[in-house]
Amino acid sequence: MADVIGPNSYLPGRRLKPLLGVMCDEHPTVLSVTRVVGETDSYGSEINDLCQECVDLMDEQIKETSSGNCDWCKNHSPELVKHRDYEEGSTGPVYDVCAACISKENDCIAENYASDLNQDSSSDLDDDQDNEILDFDDSDIRQDDD
Ligand SMILES: [Zn+2]
Numbered sequence: 729m730a731d732v733i734g735p736n737s738y739l740p741g742r743r744l745k746p747l748l749g750v751m752c753d754e755h756p757t758v759l760s761v762t763r764v765v766g767e768t769d770s771y772g773s774e775i776n777d778l779c780q781e782c783v784d785l786m787d788e789q790i791k792e793t794s795s796g797n798c799d800w801c802k803n804h805s806p807e808l809v810k811h812r813d814y815e816e817g818s819t820g821p822v823y824d825v826c827a828a829c830i831s832k833e834n835d836c837i838a839e840n841y842a843s844d845l846n847q848d849s850s851s852d853l854d855d856d857q858d859n860e861i862l863d864f865d866d867s868d869i870r871q872d873d874d
Pocket residue numbers: 752753754755758778779780781782
């Protein structure tokens with residue numbers, strides 16, 4: 729029986745263990761072989777119980793719908809991936825995103841990480857400059873040895 733679960737980190741198409749003795753959503757006389765995560769948003773996911781025939785059908789549909797316009801750059805891509813924005817967390821909304829946008833996002837994460845490191849090291853440099861003021865020339869003191 730189809731089900732709805734609360735916020736989760738599943739992506740649509742994710743296969744879960746079937747429940748024992750549960751019938752297919754489409755075929756009330758056929759036992760389901762798997763549970764598949766369907767429509768997913770930040771509120772939760774629809775879970776579908778499917779028999780082998782329905783799973784095969786779904787696989788065909790996934791192949792057909794994997795091309796389209798990217799939700800982020802709006803460009804048409806032959807291969808869209810179900811993807812979450814890392815800034816919105818692992819239970820945030822799911823987007824259809826092209827490979828270019830995903831690699832751009834990965835670069836962004838790497839840059840943010842690198843700039844954090846730079847900020848730490850620049851504060852260390854300020855400390856060093858303060859120390860240099862204490863390294864004064866001691867030639868004035870030696871004149872008293874006369
Ligand atoms: Zn079925």
